[in-house]
Amino acid sequence: MYLPKDASKIRQREAENARRNRAEIVKALADGQITKRDLFRLGIFTAGGVLIAKNGLSPFARSAFASGPTGVPRTPLGAATPFSQPLPRLREQTPIQMTRVTPNGSSNPADLAATDPKLHQGDWGQPHERCKRLSYHDDYTNYQSGQSNKNPSTNGNPYVNPTTGRGPLEGRPPGEAFSHQRWDEFFPKVGYYMSLAQCDDGTKFHPLLPSQNPNSVWCYGTGTNARGLMPPPLIKLRYGEPVMMRVYNRLPTDQTQNGGFGRNQSQLHFHNMHNGAESDGAANVHHFPGTFYDYRWSLTLARRDYINTAATDDRASGPDGNGGLVNVPGDWKELVGTMWAHDHRFFFTAENVYKGNLMMNNVYSGRDRGNERPLGNARSDAVGLRLPSGYVHDWGNTDFDVNIIHSDGATDSNGQYFFDIFTTDGFVGDLPLVNFAYKPVLEVLPRKYRFRILNASMSRFIQLAIADSKAKAVPFQFIANDGNLVVSPLTLTQLDQQGIAERYDIVVDFSKYSVGDELFLVNVLQQTGGNKPDGALSLADAFAGKSPDPVVGKNLKFKIVSQLQSVDDPTQTLHASDPDLSQVPTTLTEQIPIVTPVRTRVVEFGRGNGDSRGANGQCTPDCSEVVQGFPWIIKVNGQSAHSMNANRISELIRPLKPGEAEHWTYINSGGGWDHPIHLHFEEGVTMNRGKDSIPATEKLVRKDVWRLRPSGQVQFQVRFGEYGGSYVNHCHNTVHEDFALLMRIQVLGGDRTEITPTPNPTEDGIVWTTPQVLPEGDPNNTKFFNQSVSGGGSSSGSGSSSASGGSGSSSGKG
Template sequence: RYGEPIVTRIYNDLPTDRAKNNGFGRNETQLHFHNAHNGAESDGAANVHHFPGTFYDYRWSTALARRDKINTQAGDRRASGPDDNTGLVNVAGDFRELQGSMWAHDHRFFFTAENVYKGNLGAINYYSGPDRGNEELSDGVNLRLPSGKLLGWGNTDFDVNLIFSDCACDAGGQLYFDIFDTDGMLGDVPLVNFGFAPFFEVLPRKYRFRALNACMSRFLKLGLADAKGNPVPIKFIANDGNLVVTPLTLTALPVQGIAERYDFIVDFSGFKIGDRIQVVNHLRHEDGRRPKEELSLARALKGTSEDPVVGPMLEFRIVGAVESVDVPGVILRSTDPDKSQVPATLTEQIPIVTPVRTRLVEFGRSGTGDSRGPNGCTPDCGETVNFPWTIRINGESSHSMNANRISLLIPKAGEVEHWTYKNGGGGWDHPIHLHFEEGITMLRNGQTPGPTENLQRKDVWRLGESGSVTFQIQFGEFGGSYVNHCHNTVHEDFAMLARIQLLTGVAGTPQAAVTPTPNPTEYGVYFTTPEILPEGAPKGWTNTQQVQAQLNTSPKP
């Protein structure tokens, strides 16, 4: 909840022997809080993985963006978090940038896909004054979205996280992962909250669902179907954890790339006890590069042998009573009044303004990459791996990931830029994730995008084959090292990821200068001075405050 910073200590209790991994996965981890407004050292992607037998402390600040620019005295009640009862704790910042449906996952460079696939992930809900998680509290700020009422805030009786993923198994029933395939990892077993063919009992009333695509490479398109195969209408209320200005009534969700989150509301009050509703995936894949075909609901319901993850993934069953998960022992009944609401307006629009500068970031496939230098990769990677996936900035040379290379430098917090993410070729798709900040989506392929994207705040954008997306971005108060990358995590690991360096622009602060790169080892950390790509720095910028790393490349136990 906003207004309550948290220190989270992550212990690494994995085996010290890397070989004891059942064929894939790395026994080192850094945890990315996707996509919270946290300092770089607590973002989980600053090359700060840690080793078995150690822990790492993350400070999740629950900071609201623009707290140094807007509502600096915390007088706006909409910029707030719930207190321990039914009141509010005001915070500085812009209420239009409140976040909701988030998640956390492993981000060990070069091994993210393998570690996340093994289960190093979890859903996180951010609660605020408007998005309180209490559907009956009426105070002029709370939106009263479906959730529950037994707790002062954070009720989940009618507010449900759904993590959609897929997996493959070997002959022994254990998880299988192809570590040599650079195109993408597809499973043939559909999972929801890591269960196969699950059902969920619901009362005939409104529910909020927070859907996360946690597949490694699979895109999804989800819709609901009644017993006759008719689409069940839904109300789309949030994209990547950001409330939309006006709820949108849809017959199915838009295509959902890896790591995208869609919040939607389903009203089951028109169904009778005993009815069943299917959540159906409409999108067929042939390989991990991109979706192959979007099927009609009727065809998707029948499934296809070409892709076993097409078809029903989850069943809702209408029942007369369920036990509360918020207060176990309390029975919730279909006769209880539903006082939840879906207001016509959920937030306010952030305007598009003239940018200080524009940038073009192109994601493509070029040669074998340049991640491996004379001393190997930074951080260390597989010994024989090539890196076909690359990124180039403003039309210059293509590069693959190196944690000691800065590809994009932001010289001052608060400056507004317009970025275009471009897919450099056909035959594949990329869902691109920007850490730390959300962008306001302006254009798709040079045109106004559909209503679920147009002017919506997001942190993951599907580019489409040879497509592009343009968005407005304003980097905020923190400085340090962040990244942007393809969230097809196989593409990310091979190594479609680029470092972003944020400078605070405030003299005397630790991140006013470019920060040295941490290089963790079993016995300690040494630091190196990063390379800065010329095309990554704005025109006219000079590095006058470079902090030279104090090298100690061989820490001792």
């Protein structure tokens, strides 16, 4: 896709002109200068809504000056050279201790049942500094209904969006359907408040690359009205300490002011924490500029309702901050560690995440507490693994525990971040980024380090190895997959292919190297198109840069040093002579058994004619005006194929008793593409890959993203519990997801015993619709499921299910 370095100037101009022409189309559509009908009439789009492969427009058109396609111009690097800047460590966020307050500040015991946690003093001088079980949308509507004049601007409604004067200030929908589930049980103890905003002045991928324009990168800043900062934030969480995350949308109100891509609406998905659907960030609950959304991250350990219910197992615990443990109910074998959060605005996820709307979340437990020092506490030391981390704090040390976000970007000829929204196969960049920095350097001491590696690309698969300066492979230990510890560490010299959103944790021992030695993190997997990788190179060839793919090769340098400044306590200096107190035990966890399932489901992902647009030509929610075709589809249990519609439920999960296990099989219907499939809310124990071999790194390992491989399949065991509501299952090639390889699943559990009505957000409030339930996804339908196994009541396959709320309006207009 990208032109070679030695491409002639005339070919580079040709490719740049084609890219500018595509950008002009986007701008003209956004500004209303042309319509979609104009594009069809002018022969720019096919009947399926795909960009015509025409010279001067498409990168895949035949070049006028060469035998190959036009291609895409490379990112201009100017004077920026590899390995000339330090690796930016993620920005650790400081939690705010939350306090209980009554609605009126009363100390009357009768009011205690209505207590809410106070997050901070609101910047707007209004009473919404509290976080509540019910949304402030209710307060907004109740205030309006009590006024004779319905205009909020004249009635001084304190709950109106202060930026636009339209609709409620909180994006969370009203009523019980989006109340925080099990609120008193997981009452927030600490909180964070962050702004999703235009990037701050001076945001760069390298000191010698241009500063990004404010709308080129959208990312997170700390506070209620902050500019966005890079690198992304790091949120440290621990079991036993529920969290409130308030996100303010500070993006431009004009959605055309986006630098050519991205939508100014957001919903933050905590991938893949065990949260209620109202805080999952993917229940069609995007919110608008000027509003905030309160996500309650409960830190619930899965299976708490029937395993270790009395919280007597010390292994199911979190650090208490003083060397001890806070025990929690649940199955300690389902503890998670390396997680992340990102935007999930349906149909615009790829564009928004690519712009920088993401963060990493490390979850700490009594087992994996982020402290490698023996604590002298019999209970804590008996369960603690003491993996490489550090020892300044009781928990969450990161001196020797490093988060690595691997991604690929691209810029235009002016050095501004660029994304091609016309591709439906996938977007791959030519600029290798680690923590959003171009080919940085990490100084390390000669000792053991843990690296938490996230593939945060939009469509690029990676495959990583570590090599010394002579291109010789360096062995390391693989300890966790998608945040889940493996039973026993695996010694490897190269990781498996890593799909988008997958996380691999490894431990590297640098003690055998001397001060001054250099090692490199090397990507050996070539990918020149968005659909799938081309294949892996040898480590020697990748190290030498023998690939047309600019992201193949050395992307991060490790430099062995004798001393460095502590990250956990910047007043301290760490030395090579300091003792390495860490260990990698031979056993990290125990295997979750595979049991006979109560039912099985088969989900097939592939190509076809998607039906995301309804009879009126609209998507639910609204989608891109540029591309009409939706080439990616999903079939459930062999039935009709569909693409994303937020008002259509493809899988209904109605457990009859706690611990009910299902076996799901994911199938990739073709060999021309690969899909990393993500299941929200729950994780599955990977059982097999059909006729293909299964790598040791995922055999019987819990995961939340499964790379299917071309024409491949995977089967896993999954259980649902603790919470309910509307979740999704989708491809995490985010371009495939947006076009529209995604389906809604509905879980009946927790406080959600009925099907959730579909919220349709507008700037003036929420309009509810009643979802359709596909019969092949309903376990009570005897045509597709064994009634004697599924049991339970009845549900209409036509979609007229028992959704509360029905149709109608809950908007600020009454």
